[in-house]
Amino acid sequence: MxxxxxxxxxxxxxxxxxxxxxxxxxxxxxxxxxxxxxxxDRRVIAREELVDALAESAEEATAAVETEGEDLPAPVLASVPGAVVPPWREGLSVAVLSLDNQRILNVLQDRPGHEPVRAKGIAAALGIDNAVAAKVEGVRSKAKRLGERGWLLQEASGAFSAGRRLVAGPGGGSSA
Known part of the structure; x- marks a missing residue:
C-alpha cells in the first residue's frame, strides 16, 4: 500500500x-x-513606402503637366479607400481623406484646448486596442502622414495636435 x-x-x-x-x-x-x-509591421511599412513613392511620382507628373500649360485633372471630391493623403491647402475639404484619417482629425479637433496627443492616446480615443503595438503603429503612421501633409501639427516629442499648415510643393513653393 x-x-x-x-x-x-x-x-x-x-x-x-x-x-x-x-x-x-x-x-x-x-x-x-x-x-x-x-x-x-514590415508589410505595413512596405505598403506605405509604395504609396509615398506613387504619390511623389504623381506629383512630378502633375508638375510636368502644369509646366506644359495643359489643363489640370478635376479635384477629387470624396475619399477613396487606399487613396494618397493630399497636402493640405486652403479650401480643401476633409472629405478627400479616408474615413480613418477623418476620424483621427476629429479626435484631435474635439480635444479641449487642442492639447497634443501621442498615437497611443489617439488609438484609445478611436476604440482601438492600444495594447497591440502593431495597431498603435498603424495609427501613428496615419497621424504622421497627416502631419507631413499639413493636416495636423506634429510635436518634436512625437505627439500630434489639431491645426493646419501649408506644405512646400514639389517645386519648393507652397502647396497652395
Missing part, C-alpha cells in the same frame, strides 16, 4: 510537469506572435 505522502508527492510532480509544459507552450506562442507582428 502506497503512503499518503508518496501519493501527494506524485501528484505534485505531475502538476509541476504540467505547469512547465504549459509555460513552454506559452513561450512558443509568444515568440510566434512577436514574429507575426514584426512581419505585419
Amino acid at each position: 502506497a503512503s499518503v505522502l508518496g501519493l501527494l508527492e506524485a501528484r505534485e510532480r505531475a502538476a509541476r510537469e504540467r505547469v512547465e509544459d504549459l509555460r513552454e507552450a506559452a513561450a512558443r506562442a509568444a515568440a510566434a506572435l512577436e514574429a507575426a507582428e514584426v512581419e505585419w
Whole structure:
C-alpha cells in the first residue's frame, strides 16, 4: 500500500510537469506572435513606402503637366479607400481623406484646448486596442502622414495636435 505522502508527492510532480509544459507552450506562442507582428509591421511599412513613392511620382507628373500649360485633372471630391493623403491647402475639404484619417482629425479637433496627443492616446480615443503595438503603429503612421501633409501639427516629442499648415510643393513653393 502506497503512503499518503508518496501519493501527494506524485501528484505534485505531475502538476509541476504540467505547469512547465504549459509555460513552454506559452513561450512558443509568444515568440510566434512577436514574429507575426514584426512581419505585419514590415508589410505595413512596405505598403506605405509604395504609396509615398506613387504619390511623389504623381506629383512630378502633375508638375510636368502644369509646366506644359495643359489643363489640370478635376479635384477629387470624396475619399477613396487606399487613396494618397493630399497636402493640405486652403479650401480643401476633409472629405478627400479616408474615413480613418477623418476620424483621427476629429479626435484631435474635439480635444479641449487642442492639447497634443501621442498615437497611443489617439488609438484609445478611436476604440482601438492600444495594447497591440502593431495597431498603435498603424495609427501613428496615419497621424504622421497627416502631419507631413499639413493636416495636423506634429510635436518634436512625437505627439500630434489639431491645426493646419501649408506644405512646400514639389517645386519648393507652397502647396497652395
